[in-house]
Amino acid sequence: MKTRGTARNPANRFQPIATDRTFDDGWYQDPDDELCPDSVATEVMRETVTSIISRNQSPDVPFDQSINPYRGCEHACIYCFARPTHAYWDLSPGLDFETRLIAKPNAARKLRETFDKPGYRPSPIALGMNTDAYQPIEREHRITRSLLEVMRDYHHPVSIITKGGLILRDLDLLTELASDNLCSVRISLTTLDNDLKRRMEPRTAAPATRLALIRKLSAAGVPVGIILGPVIPFVNDHEIEEILEAASEAGARQASWIMLRLPYELDELFQGWLQRHFPERASHVMNRIRDLRGGRSYDSTFGRRMTGTGPYAELIRQRFRQRARKLGLNLHQSEPLRTDLFRRPGGEQMVLW
Known part of the structure; x- marks a missing residue:
């Protein structure tokens, strides 16, 4: 589907009902039929949350508190590790994850209530870790901005990871927070190839736009770095050095990388995407991924899930480290x-008032 990461909508792992697509009930639509839609509209539902901060105990990530203003993500990145979380809402990690989104309109009020509790002790909050806080629907709903306004009012530290150009709308708040060392930003930079970006991350900002984000954030005094991830064998791994050089030139001072992860339903979705866009190398990609994960598509073990193991993982680590060191990152x-x-x-x- 145009501007969507996948047209598949597989049943989630909690759903006992499956659809048999091999049975012809007479309702099949030919994809070449002009009456067959080539995309679907985004639907946004509202959730009144009872709490807003999620606590994390994973040793693989550098934060213990996070906030996700939305569930699901319109950016439609095919590789997104958060896709399987949509199953908890009885929705599919496939097309549903990109088109049936959930917003949390009372998020800022809940955050104020949390901060006002006498027992609350501040530690940096990672904003938008499961899904992008600056995905397209933020333009209308403005939940991320309202959360940043609370952070500013309470002088609370916040870090952001995004691949959305909308972050510049909030440059006033980010600059104010950064002036007191209360804010840092990481731009997710996965490829410099516009065609690959279109296939892999259809509704995200273009590579050139992300580099422009780095320049403007850096010029405004906001500490900015990149996350090069996920690294996908034989898809974007050849770009590591080029991406680091472009990011450094744009003003990034920190950089990290993450290997592709394929938990739960994401395995099926990613392999379907490979067959559609890179059929000639699909088996080669998956064989290398399994080499990284002890013969399986995914290994969730702490300490290994973000990087994988074996010679290829070590090669990526060395390539990244050497070029980052050369560039002063x-x-x-x-x-x-x-x-x-x-x-x-x-x-x-x-x-109380």
Whole structure:
């Protein structure tokens, strides 16, 4: 489907009912039929949440608190590790994940209530880790901006990972937070190839736009780096050095990488995407992925799930490290975001008024 990562909508792992597509019930639509839709509209549902901060205990990520303003992501990245989470809502990790989204309109109010609790102790909050906080529907719903306004009011540290150009809309808030070392941004930079971007991440910002984001954020004094991920064998792994050079030239000072992960339903979806876009190398890609994961498509073991193991993983690690060192990336450890400036604008009893 045009501007969508997948046209498949497989049943989720909790759904006992499966569809048999081999049976012809007379309703089949020929994809070449002009009456057959080539895409579907985005549907946004609303969820009134009872809590907004998620706690994390994984040793593989550098944060213990995160907030996701939305469930599902219109960016439609085929490789997104968060796709299987849509199954918890009785939705498909496939097309549903891209088109049937859930917004949390009371997120900012819940965040204020959390911050106002006397027992709350501040630590950096990662914003939009499961799905992108700056996906297209943020333009209308503005939930991410409302959360950043709360962060600013309470002087609370926040980090952001995004591949959405909409982040520049909030440059005023990000600059204000960064002036007190309360904010950092990582731009997800997966490829510099526009055609590959279109196939792999159809509704994300173009590579050139992401480099422009780095330049503008850096010029505004916002600490900015990149995440090169996921690295996909024989799809974008040849771009590692070029991506690092472009990011460094644009003003990035930190860089990290992540290997492709294929948990649960994502395995089927990604292999379908490979067969559609790169049929001549699909088996080669999957064989290398299994080499990384001990013969399986995925290994969820802490310490290995982000990078894989074996000679290929070590090769990627060395290539990344050597070029990053040559470019001066990661030479200096980024300064930890401050937590000592946290304050409650109306005092701890504010919620009683």
